[in-house]
Amino acid sequence: MKQISSILVIAAILSPLNLIAGDIKLSGFATIAGGFTAGKSQVLEGYDDKPSADKSSLFGIQASSELGKGWSATTQFLARGVDSWKLDTEWAFLSYEVTDNWRLLFGRQRAPFYIYSDFLDVSYAYHWIKPPSGVYSLVFDVFDGIGSVYNSSIGKLDSTLHVTYGRNRDPAIHLGLEENLEFSNFFAASWSISHKWLTLRSSYSRTNLTVPVTPMQSLYDGWRATPYQDVADKLEALNDLADYAGLGITFDSKNYLLVAEITRVQPGNNILPDQDSFYVSVGKHFGPVLFHFTYGEDENVADRSILSSVPQNTGTPLDELVMGTQEAFAMVEDKSAFYTFGVRWEMGESTALKAEFTRYNNKRDSANNASLLQMALTTVF
Amino acid sequence: MKQFSKSILIALSFFYVSISHADLVIIVHPSNPLTEISVDDVQKMYLGKKKTFPDGKKAIPGDQPTGTESRRLFSDRIIGRSEAKLKSYWSRLIFTGKGMPPEVIGRDVVIKKWVAQQPQAMGFIMRSEVDDSVKVLNLKLSTSW
Numbered sequence: 001m002k003q004i005s006s007i008l009v010i011a012a013i014l015s016p017l018n019l020i021a022g023d024i025k026l027s028g029f030a031t032i033a034g035g036f037t038a039g040k041s042q043v044l045e046g047y048d049d050k051p052s053a054d055k056s057s058l059f060g061i062q063a064s065s066e067l068g069k070g071w072s073a074t075t076q077f078l079a080r081g082v083d084s085w086k087l088d089t090e091w092a093f094l095s096y097e098v099t100d101n102w103r104l105l106f107g108r109q110r111a112p113f114y115i116y117s118d119f120l121d122v123s124y125a126y127h128w129i130k131p132p133s134g135v136y137s138l139v140f141d142v143f144d145g146i147g148s149v150y151n152s153s154i155g156k157l158d159s160t161l162h163v164t165y166g167r168n169r170d171p172a173i174h175l176g177l178e179e180n181l182e183f184s185n186f187f188a189a190s191w192s193i194s195h196k197w198l199t200l201r202s203s204y205s206r207t208n209l210t211v212p213v214t215p216m217q218s219l220y221d222g223w224r225a226t227p228y229q230d231v232a233d234k235l236e237a238l239n240d241l242a243d244y245a246g247l248g249i250t251f252d253s254k255n256y257l258l259v260a261e262i263t264r265v266q267p268g269n270n271i272l273p274d275q276d277s278f279y280v281s282v283g284k285h286f287g288p289v290l291f292h293f294t295y296g297e298d299e300n301v302a303d304r305s306i307l308s309s310v311p312q313n314t315g316t317p318l319d320e321l322v323m324g325t326q327e328a329f330a331m332v333e334d335k336s337a338f339y340t341f342g343v344r345w346e347m348g349e350s351t352a353l354k355a356e357f358t359r360y361n362n363k364r365d366s367a368n369n370a371s372l373l374q375m376a377l378t379t380v381f
Numbered sequence: 382m383k384q385f386s387k388s389i390l391i392a393l394s395f396f397y398v399s400i401s402h403a404d405l406v407i408i409v410h411p412s413n414p415l416t417e418i419s420v421d422d423v424q425k426m427y428l429g430k431k432k433t434f435p436d437g438k439k440a441i442p443g444d445q446p447t448g449t450e451s452r453r454l455f456s457d458r459i460i461g462r463s464e465a466k467l468k469s470y471w472s473r474l475i476f477t478g479k480g481m482p483p484e485v486i487g488r489d490v491v492i493k494k495w496v497a498q499q500p501q502a503m504g505f506i507m508r509s510e511v512d513d514s515v516k517v518l519n520l521k522l523s524t525s526w
Contacts, residue, residue: 074478118477
């Protein structure tokens with residue numbers, strides 16, 4: 001599905017008609033980022049204490065073309081340092097302008113979960129090197145399907161309603177392993193209203209999810225061999241109904257910046273934990289320089305009630321399963337806080353240099369605490 | 382309470398763009414029936430939020446290259462964002478396929494010539510460059526938040 005829609009869109013862009021008309025618009029963006037942590041055993045955002053420069057670096061090219069009668073085709077290719085600079089189609093969609101205010105998108109596109117979802121890879125478009133990973137934590141962010149973007153005015157307010165429906169079947173890295181995840185009947189909507197520099201945003205999403213967790217398979221099998229098979233059924237994330245909700249605020253004036261987001265993920269009744277996250281970021285401009293500070297917290301809580309029907313301390317092999325399951329709960333649970341001091345410097349019209357210091361404190365296991373220093377050069381062209 | 386609202390007013394005025402449009406003017410084709418336009422509308426049209434003039438007719442706003450005095454004044458005083466912030470604003474829309482910025486036509490002289498030939502056009506130039514090939518729109522300040 002992904003392949004087919006990408007090929008269709010690329011074919012539309014490169015159609016002979018367009019080559020003759022020569023109206024393909026190319027735009028690009030790039031981030032060269034590097035960093036290192038403060039101590040030998042510290043790992044954060046993929047960085048360790050050895051300075052490296054390819055973890056967040058990326059290079060993107062977008063081609064778009066007007067096809068006439070309100071139709072246009074857009075595709076974005078992305079090469080990431082972390083994937084050995086392999087070129088991949090990030091998205092590809094056909095868009096149809098129904099009216100001046102209403103646009104339909106067909107194909108592979110970004111899901112409108114967060115404030116910065118739409119331009120997550122374009123670091124130049126926001127103040128950090130990357131948005132806080134606690135909130136920006138969902139395992140997928142693009143889907144294949146249909147989207148509708150409707151802009152309108154409500155009195156003095158500008159309103160944008162973005163509604164999407166589709167699915168995602170891309171393999172993804174989850175808990176450190178590549179797994180065949182499946183998100184079907186995926187629905188997401190966001191609504192933002194803005195006036196001048198102030199924007200309020202809310203988003204909601206619901207999907208059926210299947211998330212195999214390979215290391216848990218033996219645990220599922222174990223439970224299925226007991227009279228408590230329903231525990232296995234509950235633990236397994238198989239076609240479960242998951243919900244996501246987020247709220248956000250942006251105040252972005254000439255001199256001041258305030259951004260905050262709060263999100264809740266409820267992946268359904270299974271081994272995957274509920275996630276609550278928020279961050280608040282403030283900044284002040286001094287000419288071409290923006291100083292900013294961000295604080296955020298994340299908490300992952302497992303649904304331990306799954307074990308409530310099972311007798312404990314029976315002196316049978318059941319105890320081992322109970323213990324193994326409790327360990328699994330502890331493994332997916334987490335509680336942490338972070339703060340980031342950062343600076344963004346406009347070096348001319350379309351390039352910005354950024355530097356950030358982040359301190360991460362894990363409230364469950366202080367051995368995971370870490371400090372990270374990062375620098376990045378970001379540009380659009 | 383009075384004290385309170387006064388301090389709110391002072392606080393708000395800090396965020397407010399102080400517009401001195403003495404030097405910069407908004408121009409349209411002489412056949413355009415409009416005589417004035419609000420800063421709000423100009424902002425919306427140049428930020429891609431509005432595609433028509435206040436009378437509902439299709440509008441094509443034209444831009445100047447960055448670095449000209451007119452472009453700097455326009456970003457700063459009328460749009461209320463630095464040129465860098467404006468670039469960042471558009472990069473958000475471009476890379477989501479949600480919109481393209483107004484076309485860069487050229488400096489004062491070039492954009493004036495373009496507006497003079499294009500009935501749907503709109504542009505901005507220094508007042509000193511105005512002649513009767515184009516029509517100047519009076520800028521109305523936005524009065525409320």
